Amino acid sequence: MEQSMIELTQKIDALTAQVAYLADQAQIAERQRQERAELMRDLMPIANDAFRLSVEQLEEIQEYVDLGDLLRLGKRLLRNGRNIDKMLDQLESMMDLAATMGPLANEGFAKAVDVMALMERKGYFAFAQGGLKIADNIVTSFSEDDVKHLGDNVVLILNVVKDMTQPEIMTFIRNTLMVAQGEIEKPVDTSLLALLGQMRDPAVRRGLALTMSVLRVIGSQANGK
Template sequence: MEDKNIQMQIDALDKKLDLILGYVHQQKLQANMVEDLVGDLSIIGKDAYDSTVIELDKRQVEIDPSELTGLAVSVLRNIGNIKTVMDTLEMAVDLGKEVGPIANEVIIDFTKQMNTLEQKGYFDFIREIGPVIDNVIKGFSPEDLKELANSIVSILTIIKEMTQPEVLNIMQNAIKAFNSMETESVPSYSVWKLMREMNSPEMKKALGYGITFMKNVSKDVDIKE
């Protein structure tokens, strides 16, 4: 029984020894890998250093070791500020990622709106306004514009009165009557024919309009005088 226990302890020790040997072997492999990496980095660093020295020599750049030391000290002293700048830059990048899709949507909507306005003819209308403004500038002097500015209230008042429904109806009827006339084949009227037409209801109504209009105009002139 004791021999069996001893054998079990020996087997357990063999297993632990195998684990220790495996761990040592793995550590040795890692150490070799680190040594190889350090060797490669040393070669690369030496090549980079030699290339940098050659390039600086070609460009006649001299570096003072004390300046490099001062630069390193300044960098170490301002690590907090550098970290703040990097955090700000990271925030700006994140903000750009969030704002980018919104800006794209705004640009797309603006482009669609401009296309709609162009199809409706807004831009063509704006382009045609230029010659109108040029003609106005050529046709009116600065003094004319000053007089227009002084009379603008009266002009707007007249336009306001002309836009009354009654006035617009009369103007529309007059335009329709004029358009319906054949100016090239207007009949001639003698004095006797004119007298006969004066007795017609239409002419009497027209004369009534004309006389009433003239009386009202004369009344306003008297009031102003």
């Protein structure tokens, strides 16, 4: 008798547990149903607005869009699915490359800005601006015939410049200018006796001899012309 009571009690407990489980499942199902209902209530206005906007937009373009065109476009997209996939892969690769090169490009740009700032401080840009102004003056000062004559004689001009820029010639011109600048500031005695006195200086006599030689060459060139 006691064993039967124990078994009956166990069955009642098991049945109670099953009923409680079913009640919990029913509550969960009810909550999910309510949540779905609330979600539908929230989504319906959005869906209605989206449908209304879609209809309005389609009405605006309906004269430009044909159902056959849409079908052909859809078929073409389906036929080129692999190509589109490859294109997307390439796009992703380009984006990865851009992400990799971005820091390098930023570093290079920053370095370029620093170099340009250094050049600005050293005066490169001011010098270039002055050079452009000089070039502009040259271009506006010479006619077409002048440029043609310069082109015909450019070799001779370069040879003259090359000869004039020899170290000994440049040193001679520089020393002469420095001495002349110093002598100009001094008082000069232009009397005949003073000039005759300077003739006793061997350096003066040599200078006169060189001057006369140069004048003789210039005169011969003028006569040859």
